[in-house]
Amino acid sequence: MTTLRIEGVAASYDGRPVLHGLDLQVPSGSTTAILGPSGCGKTTLLRVIAGFQPADEGTVTLGDTVVVGPGRWVAPERRGIGYVAQEGNLFPHLTVGQNVSYGLPRAARRAGERVSELLELVGLTPDLAARRPDQLSGGQQQRVALARALARKPTLVLLDEPFSSLDAGLRATTREAVSDALAHEDVTVVLVTHDQAEALSFADQVAIMHEGRFSQVGTPSQVYATPTDRHAAAFLGDAVFLRGRADGTSVVTALGTLPVHQPAPAGTVDVLLRPEQIQLRTMSPGTPCAEVVSTTYFGHDALVALRLQADRTVVTARVNGHEVPPAGSIVGLSVVGQARAFAG
Incomplete structure (x- = not known):
């Protein structure tokens, strides 16, 4: 197993700076998802790690080997890295078996070593080895691409x-x-x-990238529940923002006085809640109330847009798909868990 360490990596594309002094450690045997919008530099970083693109500054270390650094550059084929692209990039003129064994020593290719084992490993039957890529579904092609990447037993x-x-x-x-x-x-x-859901469900660690920098790195639960800034909060899942006045451990909002995750600076703040924290309840004296503006139904659950009676702010609540209130109805609201406060 191999730990990946990225230290101070900067890179440019066509003379335009893309990556700005990135630091990241991916522990041996773990999975890290680099999450961000198109154009933020995700693929550029991957290409630097793979050796397809040079870095302007910084180092990339695999295990004990520096593969990128001042005066140091190891060729892609010598890095022991498996790479799976978006479209799989299988060779159309080769069979599935030939694609999987491509890159193995010639004797191993002739013997068909590892092909059946790898196809079974990725959930495919060995009889698919004789087919061409265009005879497979998109999902099958991606599994074959992974099998090909694993054939040479990469460390990363x-x-x-x-x-x-x-x-x-x-x-x-x-x-x-x-x-x-x-x-x-x-x-x-x-x-x-x-894809936020993909990053949260697939990885042990999530690194949120924004304009060539990491805005936050942490476990899936850390980056979702305790984002460090508004960008990370808004990008990773649905976010509800309210204005409020903080006083140390609590903040006063149109949804009542809420506890905050960590001491907040006194004064006006932006308050973050997730839609699942806002719960609909029966109206009662002193309960915050709202009018149902609209609903977006997904079957298993639904998002309900609510206009708060206190200040007319529109917020979103996530409810069970069997408990969707009609538009125009008035409902009571409560909040579970802690809020997150950012300086206003």
């Missing part, structure tokens, strides 16, 4: 938005199969994605 696997082209159902099953295969091989993994 890089996944560049490998599930984004798949439909929702296929994405979930393929992601699960890929996760199981990577865990079985016990490799270190870096996933690049713009």
Whole structure:
């Protein structure tokens, strides 16, 4: 197993700075998701790690080996890295088996070593080895691409938005199969994605990237429940922001006086809640009230837009799909858990 360490990495593209002094450590055998919008530098960082693009500054270390650094650059084929691109990039003129064994020593390719084992590892049957890539579904192609990446027993696997082209159902099953295969091989993994749910469910660590910098790095629960700034809060899941007045351990808002996660500076603040923290309840004296503006139904749950009677602010609550109130109705509200306060 191999720990990946990124220290002070900066890089540019066509003369334009893209990465700005990035620091990140991916512990051996773990998975880190680099999460951010298109154009924030995610893929550029992956290309620097893989050796497809030079860094302007900083170092990249795999285990005990510096592969990027001042006067130091190790060729991609000598880094022991497996790479799975967004579209899989299988060779269309080769069979599945030939794609999987591509890059192995010639004798191993002739013997068909590891092909059946790897196909089974990624949830495919060995009989698919004789097919061409165009005879497979998108999800099957991505699994073959992973099998090819694992064939040479890499110490680090890089996944560049490998599930984004798949439909929702296929994405979930393929992601699960890929996760199981990577865990079985016990490799270190870096996933690049713009899908928040994918990052939270797939990774041990999430690094949120914004304009070529990491705005926050932590476990999935840390970055979701305790974001360090408004950008991280708004990007990672649905966010509800209210104005409030903080007084140390609590903040007064249109939804009542709420406890805050950590001491907040006195004065006006922006208050973060997640929609699942806002609960609908029967109206009673002293309970904050709101009018139901609209609902967005997903089956298992729904998002309810609510206009607060106290200050006309519109907030969003997440409710059970069987408990969706009609538009125009007046409901009581309560908040569970702690709020997060940011200086206003």
